[in-house]
Amino acid sequence: MSVGAAAGAGDRFPAGGLVLGIETSCDESAAAVVAGGRELRSNVIASQVAAHRKFGGVVPEVASRKHLETIVGVVDAALAEAGVRLTDLSGVAVTYGPGLVGSLLVGVSTAKALALAKDLPLVGVHHVEAHIYANFLDEPGLEPPLVCLTVSGGHTALFHLPEYGRYVLLGQTRDDAAGEALDKVARVLGLGYPGGPALEKLAEEGDPGAVPLPRGLAGEETLDFSFSGLKTAALSFLNSVRQREGAIPPEVARDLAASLQWAVVDVLAGRAVAAAARAGVRTLIVSGGVAANRSLRAEIRRRGGEAGLSVHFPPASLCTDNAAMVACAGYYRLRRGERAGLDLNAVPNLPLAAEE
Ligand code: KG4
Numbered sequence: 001m002s003v004g005a006a007a008g009a010g011d012r013f014p015a016g017g018l019v020l021g022i023e024t025s026c027d028e029s030a031a032a033v034v035a036g037g038r039e040l041r042s043n044v045i046a047s048q049v050a051a052h053r054k055f056g057g058v059v060p061e062v063a064s065r066k067h068l069e070t071i072v073g074v075v076d077a078a079l080a081e082a083g084v085r086l087t088d089l090s091g092v093a094v095t096y097g098p099g100l101v102g103s104l105l106v107g108v109s110t111a112k113a114l115a116l117a118k119d120l121p122l123v124g125v126h127h128v129e130a131h132i133y134a135n136f137l138d139e140p141g142l143e144p145p146l147v148c149l150t151v152s153g154g155h156t157a158l159f160h161l162p163e164y165g166r167y168v169l170l171g172q173t174r175d176d177a178a179g180e181a182l183d184k185v186a187r188v189l190g191l192g193y194p195g196g197p198a199l200e201k202l203a204e205e206g207d208p209g210a211v212p213l214p215r216g217l218a219g220e221e222t223l224d225f226s227f228s229g230l231k232t233a234a235l236s237f238l239n240s241v242r243q244r245e246g247a248i249p250p251e252v253a254r255d256l257a258a259s260l261q262w263a264v265v266d267v268l269a270g271r272a273v274a275a276a277a278r279a280g281v282r283t284l285i286v287s288g289g290v291a292a293n294r295s296l297r298a299e300i301r302r303r304g305g306e307a308g309l310s311v312h313f314p315p316a317s318l319c320t321d322n323a324a325m326v327a328c329a330g331y332y333r334l335r336r337g338e339r340a341g342l343d344l345n346a347v348p349n350l351p352l353a354a355e356e
């Protein structure tokens with residue numbers, strides 16, 4: 001059977017089935033075991049952050065080599081932590097796009113080898129879809145229809161999920177992802193990589209109203225985003241301070257961090273609540289690495305609450321890349337009868353909404 005093909009009638013996937021998830025799309029080698037799509041049995045992540053830090057960002061060549069070195073040990077650790085053997089599994093799910101092609105290939109090849117060796121059903125998962133499903137892992141009552149804001153280093157998008165497996169794109173960034181803009185400014189502030197968490201810490205003591213910064217696409221009737229103007233304004237502000245003062249005083253860095261974070265949070269929260277209204281749903285969920293940001297969580301809770309929405313975020317540990325979310329999304333694909341064949345390939349620019 002080929003990618004996305006339906007299984008035969010005899011292949012019904014068990015309701016409580018154990019799924020091994022594998023994620024290697026960027027710089028985390030991860031494997032996890034999830035039971036029945038919702039119950040986390042193990043979640044192992046080997047982060048490569050230290051290997052990329054000296055370069056100030058992810059180096060694709062380094063990432064794929066690191067995945068190769070670690071993935072087998074990470075899968076073994078996920079099985080051991082869950083207390084299961086390969087033969088106890090009901091299926092294998094793997095991220096096959098979007099992402100870095102060399103990195104994706106390591107996960108896809110590992111998943112195919114395991115599925116072939118143990119005659120297990122295999123399914124490919126979209127990385128952003130997996131981020132969305134992270135919300136289902138700690139909220140047993142959460143069900144579509146809902147709207148999801150996915151906000152990470154590579155993506156900023158709003159999806160309407162009328163039901164499991166259907167994704168309607170409501171809006172997306174026209175240039176930088178929100179996390180990318182935060183990371184680039186954080187780098188100029190000398191906060192290292194990835195910059196989002198360090199910028200959040202620095203912003204705690206700053207004044208969010210101190211530096212006037214633009215809101216991309218303000219006044220437009222759109223659910224799209226634009227963060228490149230905001231990023232450029234923040235970088236030019238820092239440049240002019242540096243030229244004038246020779247360095248960036250700590251209080252200026254704090255104020256800029258707080259103002260930038262607030263500009264991002266303000267836009268994300270406003271569009272997310274507007275998207276839920278436009279789709280006519282009562283549930284709003286948030287996913288992706290930037291969803292770990294406490295200021296974003298508080299503001300979306302506040303505005304969502306005012307709009308009568310039920311708002312949900314995954315725990316911070318499931319916001320950034322992990323394989324539990326892949327296993328969860330894979331479970332629902334397997335239950336729908338989807339199976340991938342050994343022709344499953346890495347697709348670096350895999351679209352989500354067009355998969356309907
Ligand atoms: O989902 P993720 O691990 O990888 C991608 O798919 O991109 O997201 C990583 C992004 C980075 O841009 C990182 O700076 C950002 O999420 N991030 C945060 C926080 N934690 C991670 N941004 C703001 N505040 C945080 N606490």
Ligand code: ZN
Binds near residue numbers: 127152289320321
């Ligand atoms: Zn991600």
